[in-house]
Amino acid sequence: MRSDLDRLMEENNLDAFIVAGGEEFNTVRYYLSNGAHITHGTIFKVRGKDALLVCNRMELEEAQKSGLRVATDVELGYYDIFAKAEGNAQKATALFWSKILSDEGLDKGRVGLYGTWQVNLTIALYDMLFEEVDEYDFVAETTPTLFDKAMLTKDADEIRRIKSVAERTSAVMQEAWDYISGLTADGDYLVNEDGEKVTIGDIKMLVRRELMARGLEDTGMIFAQGRDAGFPHSRGEADMPLQLGKSIVFDLFPRELGGGYHHDMTRTWCIGYAPVEVQAIYDTVMEAFDISVETYGLNKPTHLMQEAVLDYFESKGHPTTRSDPKTMEGYIHSLGHGVGIDIHERPSISHVRRDDVFEVGNAVTIEPGLYYPDRGMGVRVEDFFIVEESGELISITPFRKDLVIPIDGVTRSE
């Protein structure tokens, strides 16, 4: 967690780090600056010292909400350096960073670079740092980075926020369920009180409105029906009308409004009735879900959980990415992942990434699924779990796991 940063910097052999970026949403900057709305801030931290946020003068007020030490580029002399660099912005920034590290008391050492930025600007600046600055070794970590490690476990305040998002997300899913269950069947379709066919776009709009009313924002929900449900990341077609008896994968992973912590959950629904084939893979996925939870153990490698699910799916005759790395159907993703400010964080519950273990403070999804696009169906069920202080794995996604949303007068089954 955040309070481990100095220790992790030592573990990763870093004397300092710099978090850079432009106007893009910047996960690490958000993490360090309390979500302050800064679009031109750079954060400098020397190991053992408090972090310094250097901002544009226009953003001073926002920057001060970060709780960090704050200085403007004007007062630290950026414009003098820029003038000397003859208008070369990369050169000016390289020299400015070097000056700040030195002002912060670091004469030489290893400096990790993080943040989110344009690819070309990152490389151009990196080249310039190499050319202009001899005192420091600039380090580009790959996973697990310093921040992957820090974010692996959440502190009490982060967990409080995540749990609040979880409750609100479940409430929104309930609104969608209630709305659909109140619709009327008309042939294979569902119609509203005006007799109009209800589409996936209608449901998504309802969900976005209900999220916003609760201080949340959608970050690309999936509501995919039939063949689309057979592709794990197909978002669903807005114009497609809801249909009876199709598998619908509804994966909802909103975050706090304006950027912040996520909750991530998935349900698979069939409206009115479930075809036998969908019910069968649904039951298999639910069994895999239960096996996952039973396989959990504190300090146990996460890949063992994925392997238990792979064993089970393969025993039932489903292809997996372990049995056939190129398969396009069956079980074709990992079992789960950490969630926080980013929707995909560590730990991974995967058979490919084998270095994570379950720890107190993990906030992680479990989401087995089976996908058969050519048979017009897919199923995924996902809850969000916290590894509590006690070491227990606790679901914070209370929402029901029924497959069928009953519709008045529909009793058909295949």
Next chain:
Amino acid sequence: MRSDLDRLMEENNLDAFIVAGGEEFNTVRYYLSNGAHITHGTIFKVRGKDALLVCNRMELEEAQKSGLRVATDVELGYYDIFAKAEGNAQKATALFWSKILSDEGLDKGRVGLYGTWQVNLTIALYDMLFEEVDEYDFVAETTPTLFDKAMLTKDADEIRRIKSVAERTSAVMQEAWDYISGLTADGDYLVNEDGEKVTIGDIKMLVRRELMARGLEDTGMIFAQGRDAGFPHSRGEADMPLQLGKSIVFDLFPRELGGGYHHDMTRTWCIGYAPVEVQAIYDTVMEAFDISVETYGLNKPTHLMQEAVLDYFESKGHPTTRSDPKTMEGYIHSLGHGVGIDIHERPSISHVRRDDVFEVGNAVTIEPGLYYPDRGMGVRVEDFFIVEESGELISITPFRKDLVIPIDGVTRSE
């Protein structure tokens, strides 16, 4: 515009480009792929050929919405290369990219790198490309890049979308105006029909709801009152109650829901009445606004427009970043900027960036402002303009520019 890409690649001496990135919103990827919701796609384009989008198998359905040629990493052999790279993801990616460029018919040459990504991953991959791939020179452009140049002018479809966002944004600003003008004064504050003080947070929530109802999303609006209005990028405090007679800077720059084209406009409001001091700088800013528009000329350097405004503000005794580069008050930003998928694009209307000229297809803001935080006020007025086929500069922001929102029974002035 997009159709100029091959010509601009030649102009910038690029044989190919690659657009990389992860789950971050990726402006260039959006620009090239018709806004398809891809989180793991990489785009390759060799000059003179159509672009190729290489996606993860889970995203095949979404990727096909891009209108580009699409291939999955599975079918192009990524997993075979990954196995040979002994699990080193950077090495595997470097070799995979090299193979794709070769498959696309490019044996050697200059390859521009673009996109939005984590800083550390970008650098780690760049280092690996340098180490493992000899055939290509990988190029990191600085501004104006290939895409800065392409996005400098918008095509008919982009302008149609921007104009639609402009109309909807103005309608939302009207909703905010109407709501505020219907409030009741209670001492210095404004109360709703339940007698509760109305806050900035209430107004922002109303605005977000009205945006969403029109298929738009907020990207961090500014609604800053009093001293906060004196800092150009202060977002405003949600808990602050609306007050009579304070300058309020309301800068609204939403985009199409889920990412897309923006509109950008600002109004300054005083509720009930305008203090003499605010009215005075407001009149000065409006004069600067009119001078800007009068200074416009097709093919004329944009910096001349900023300089006309600097001359005027300085003649009225206001400090500027030209008269004092370190000033924290007066006129402390550039006059305008292009807007599109990003909120800040080329052309710049600045005295520092001097290489842009007004061209047909520019979509650009004009936004003079004056800021005096220590006197508790700031003023900015911003319209959004298109340089039409005729060469005329046309505002697409029809919303009224009144300073004062009248409140029943309030006639006071200072």
